[in-house]
Amino acid sequence: MSLSQSSYRTHNCGELCKKDIGKKVVLSGWIQKLRNLGSITFIDIRDYFGITQLIFSKKFKKNIELGKEFLIKVNGKVVERVSKNSKIPTGEIEVLLSRIEVLNSSISPPFFIEDKTDGDEKSRMKYRYLDIRRNPIKNNLKLRHNISIEIRNFLSKNGFLEIETPMLINHTPEGARSFVVPSRIHSGKFYSLPQSPQLFKQLLMIGGIDKYFQIVKCFRDEDARSDRQIEFTQIDCEMVFVNVNDVLIFFEKFIKYIFKKIKNIQLEPFTKITYSDAIKMYGTDKPDLRFEIKFLELNDLVQERGIEFFKKKELTIGITIPKCSSYPCEKIHSIIEWMKQTKIGIKDIFWLKYFPDKTLFSPMSNFMKKEDLIMFIKHLKANPGDLLFIFYGKEKMRNQLSQFRMKLINFLKKLKENIKIFKPLWVTDFPLLEWNNKIKRYKPFHHPFTNPKEEDLHLIKKNPENVRSQSYDLIINGVEIGGGSIRIHNKSIQNLILKHLGFSVKEIQSKFGFLIRAFEYGVPPHGGIAFGFDRLIALLEGKKNIKEFIAFPKNNSGKDLMIDAPSFLEKKKLNELYS
Structure with missing residues (x-):
């Protein structure tokens, strides 16, 4: 492709490959990296499409200053790259420069313009136009x-x-x-x-x-x-x-x-499912179905059994966690303590381990009959190896249980297992x-x-x-x-x-x-x-x-940090509204 010297580019920075070796090209873009090794200098030039490595020796006459994010236009010849980079499409070639022109200089950017940047969210939003240069x-x-x-x-x-x-x-x-x-x-x-x-x-x-x-x-x-x-x-x-x-x-x-x-x-x-069932089974109308963990109401059951401990409770709910009876007791206690100390505020809870050999263990064994604990296991359709939680208290706790469910999933490390599943x-x-x-x-x-x-x-x-x-x-x-x-x-x-x-x-x-x-x-x-x-x-x-x-979001306070909006109107502008 032949273009005049005034053209900004014959190719973009993401398309040159082995078949282009020997071609004379013109590229324009921003300097991503600059590596001066004394006898030879490498430049990574970046545009919307990708990155191309440029190379020139110290014999190349360059009476200009270069730096990161300088916008340059270069002329050169495509040559085979000695140290190839399989991570980028242009990794088999580089461009041997014959001419370089600075189209615009740049001050040092506030954060690295790279896939993994050191910029925090505030800086990236203030300089969003620089953030957009990053691939992510x-x-x-x-x-x-x-x-x-x-x-x-x-x-x-x-x-x-x-x-x-x-x-x-x-x-x-x-x-x-x-x-x-x-x-x-x-x-x-x-x-x-x-x-x-x-x-x-x-x-x-x-x-x-x-x-x-x-x-x-x-x-x-x-x-x-x-x-x-x-x-x-x-x-x-x-x-x-x-x-x-x-x-x-x-x-x-x-x-x-x-x-x-x-x-x-x-x-x-x-x-x-209906809204009513979602609230009953998951405690929320936005349940995450990647995890087969449901709540089951036990009110009728505990009243029928006449268990004194639950008689005056507005709501009793159970949940079964499959294959988690081996979960350490101290970690179970940490979950319960977290619940008691946070805004979830569910304080009335006990747990029951149903081991693979069909034996069971619960801190409530001293307060409840074994046959009542077995009754919970049967009603919740638990299998050997499962972990059970029983909640009891006010009707309003139903809305708080969904938070417990998701926290429990995080504790059990199940979230990472199902992260790429969509339900x-x-x-x-x-x-x-x-x-x-x-x-x-x-x-x-x-x-x-x-x-x-x-x-x-x-x-x-x-x-x-x-x-x-x-x-x-x-x-x-x-x-x-x-x-x-x-x-x-x-x-x-x-x-x-x-x-x-x-x-x-x-x-x-x-x-x-x-x-x-x-x-x-x-x-x-x-x-x-x-x-x-x-x-x-x-x-x-x-x-x-x-x-x-x-492209240009607001922060969590509703502000656009880049253009400093919202802002006060000048008195003259306000007067226009009432003139």
């Missing part, structure tokens, strides 16, 4: 791009239309706090940034669109953490004339497609409403537009907390990847739900008037789902921190 971040952004292409391909081929929805909207109650934007033209009025395109995608269905999707930015003014950002991306989808099973079947295919295409992983059929789970039939003690009224468990299960509608007036919804979440390895529901398409039901949430007729008209009006024009049954794009990518890569997969 660059490759994460490539992965994000490739996944977005596959999402668009799959959904488009299945009849979905990609449609953009507004970013400046009115505030609607969706659970989290919204970011607001003051209007200059309409003094004293504010726009809201969308927490999701929820109402607009419903309006698209009313507008006759059959299937919609959007890879969309959403905003929630809430505390950030490793798996949550105040500014995040959703894969937002909606379909008409569907029920719960239609949605679950299609989007199981969608997730299976992404895993197969991106990671060549064939997922097993998705498990499906997807649909959790369905969430409560429609939940009571909020602070405001003394019901709030939507998900959002106010979720359709109740028809068989529970009769409970809405007297027992609203017992009404289940036509909703579903996708959980993979204990991480909520997506969630959605069948939406209300009946005006009377929508008004009823809004009234139960404490909205007056005037407030309904003020906040949701446009939606209620649309309900006068024949709303089709419809439903959908939204997936957390950032979380999905992190999960595919086996990571927890979604910041590594976002």
Whole structure:
């Protein structure tokens, strides 16, 4: 390939190989490493595509200063490399320089621009443009791009239309706090940034669109953490004339497609359980199914046996840990002490070892009959070699047991064994409403537009907390990847739900008037789902921190350290809003 001397490159830094030996080339890139051995100097030059080793002797006239991250353009000839490097695609060649030009110098970077950097998260976020030069971040952004292409391909081929929805909207109650934007033209009025395109995608269905999707930015003014950002991306989808099973079947295919295409992983059929069963068996609506450890209620059993020790306890629950009877007693005690001293706060617990020879041991042997201990073993279906824990106390401890379950898995070192296994789970039939003690009224468990299960509608007036919804979440390895529901398409039901949430007729008209009006024009049954794009990518890569997969993320305080946002507005700019 012949280009003029003014061209920046004939090849990139990741493509030259043995077949190019003898070619005259032009390369441009940043200096990764510089090694002066006296008689000979080596330079590793890096661009987006890779690294190429450059070489020149002391006879080469170089009246310029060079340093790490200097941007250079070089001319030279491809030669065979003496000391080959099998770790990089260009490892069999090097470029013997005939000319070098500094395009831009660089000060010393704040951290190593290498795969394993010495930079902490604060430094890497402040100098994010330098962090992006590193392969791990660059490759994460490539992965994000490739996944977005596959999402668009799959959904488009299945009849979905990609449609953009507004970013400046009115505030609607969706659970989290919204970011607001003051209007200059309409003094004293504010726009809201969308927490999701929820109402607009419903309006698209009313507008006759059959299937919609959007890879969309959403905003929630809430505390950030490793798996949550105040500014995040959703894969937002909606379909008409569907029920719960239609949605679950299609989007199981969608997730299976992404895993197969991106990671060549064939997922097993998705498990499906109700919210109620998830809480009973795992203590959480986001259980990690990589570990076959379930909780079993023992209330009826202990009452039937008349065991005095448990008679006045609100809740008794057992758990079996397979093949762990050999686990040292001192380590079991350390687990229990950890539970007592942390926010988990479960203090009432005992354990029982059921050895392979069918003998048993428990510290409770002095307080309970042997036949009662054997009864626990039988009821929990324990096998010889298993370790059992029995919890007893208040009903509210159920929510704390999921933390114990995951901590126990970590203690037993089972997490590392199953780190590359993916176990997807649909959790369905969430409560429609939940009571909020602070405001003394019901709030939507998900959002106010979720359709109740028809068989529970009769409970809405007297027992609203017992009404289940036509909703579903996708959980993979204990991480909520997506969630959605069948939406209300009946005006009377929508008004009823809004009234139960404490909205007056005037407030309904003020906040949701446009939606209620649309309900006068024949709303089709419809439903959908939204997936957390950032979380999905992190999960595919086996990571927890979604910041590594976002080009310019905020920190856990919601700040952009690179551009120092948010910042104060100048008085002149503030005055414009009120002029």
